[in-house]
Amino acid sequence: MEDRKEQKNVGRRGFLKTIAATSAMFALQPAVNKVKAANNLITDGDLLAVEQGDMQYRVLGTGKAAFKVSALGFGVMGMNYNRSQAPDRQKCIRIIHEAVERGVTLFDTAIIYGPLRNELLAGEALAPFKGKVNITTKFGHEVVDGKSTGRQDSSPKTIRRYCEESLRRLRIDSIPLFYQHRFDPKTPVEEVAATIGDLIKEGKVQHWGMCEVNADTIRKAHSIQPLTAIQSEYHLMHRLVEENDVLEVCRELGIGFVPYSPINRGFLGGSINEYTIFDPNNDNRQTLPRFQPDAIRANTRIVNVLQQFGHKYGMTSSQVALGWLMQKAPWIVPIPGTTKSSHLIENLHTLHFNVSPEEWNELEVAVTAIPVMGDRYNAEQQRQVGH
Ligand SMILES: NC(=O)c1ccc[n+]([C@@H]2O[C@H](COP(=O)([O-])OP(=O)(O)OC[C@H]3O[C@@H](n4cnc5c(N)ncnc54)[C@H](OP(=O)(O)O)[C@@H]3O)[C@@H](O)[C@H]2O)c1
Secondary structure, three states, X not given: OOOOOOOOOOOHHHHHHHHHHHHXXXXXXXXXXXXXXXXXXXXXXXXXXXXXXXXXXXXXXXXXXXXXXXXXXXXXXXXXXXXXXXXXXXXXXXXXXXXXXXXOOEEEOOOOOOOOHHHHHHHHHHHHHXXXXXXXXXXXXXXXXXXXXXXXXXXXXXXXXXXXXXXXXXXXXXXXXXXXXXXXXXXXXXXXXXXXXXHHHOOXXXXXXXEOOOHHHHHHHHHHOOOOEEEEEOEOOXXXXXXXXXXXXXXXXXXXXXXXXXXXXXXXXXXXXXXXOOOOOOEHHHHOHHHOHHHHHHHXXXXXXXXXHHHOOOOOHHHHHHHHHHOOOOOEOOOOOOOOHHHHHHHHHXXXXXXXXXXHHHHHHHHHOOOOOOOOOOHHHHHOOOO
């Protein structure tokens, strides 16, 4: 594990060096790679490779804020919110149980997903594993009578109420990691941090994190109540956190990083094209500039680069996308979501490939040469991030 104290005052160049060092570490993971050919087939050997007991672990945060989790988490959101797919409840629960059996200990949801329905699903599915796995959830988006108002409310009184309600829906006594989902301009970050500090003292919350905030906000929040993780969008088509010092400040302060939408909402998995029809009632991708047909057509070149790269190792493009994120630093834990057992196995199998830092760098150079068409968010969503 990287010694973050020693590297405390290293600047952006230091971060790049760290990347090289951790890339080497990732390349040295025990080889349990049983892929037989450079295609997308999953063999019996692969199934064994991701059986329980084969999981690797990572630590988000340091000191009292340290939180040990499986090296890959599971995003529950898309099982019943915003990703078109809508398997019945029992099928979702079976997939979540399979993730637990395969060693996943980090499950991610939020009050706003559904709203409320996603927390209820996660709570029901994970109830048999109380104390053995962790459900992380998020407050901030205002929800009234089960509906989003579009406003933010992170006032101390509301955080406390949301905490109590989430505990009930998740069927737990303490939230393992409670994130502020979006910055609330009406509530100073110091007040949010102090409220969480009180909830930690009371045992209702164990760790905390923030989503899509800037480096200054992270510093202010961390000085009041040490943060365990920052959760922001990060993948090969959106690398803002490398440029705006967010990853650098996480490294410097010993805060973990959880990249959300690590497969770019499925796009890097290669099964979305310009003809893909998103469910008009249950998919926000249709509102995103990057998921308009022209952008999809242009950006498919990026998926092709990942597929081409993966051919050499027998990796699918999803595995390339996840592996690239994980080799960036040992304190990065992606949370891909899926409704399919086959994708769950495929994604977990990412942990067993050996790719050298030089080869990851070649991938990065090839992807960077292709301009990404379309913004990641529409104007309203963009207004809520980066504070
Ligand atoms: N903090 C925030 O603001 C924020 C925002 C968005 C998301 N999140 C969190 O991040 C988690 C993941 O994000 P996400 O769902 O937006 O994006 P994602 O994990 O990048 O992509 C999920 C999509 O990829 C597909 N997929 C998964 N594995 C695949 C594979 N191996 N091959 C091809 N397709 C595959 C899934 O479809 P199938 O069901 O067909 O597999 C699903 O539609 C969410 O569950 C949520 O917890 C947080």
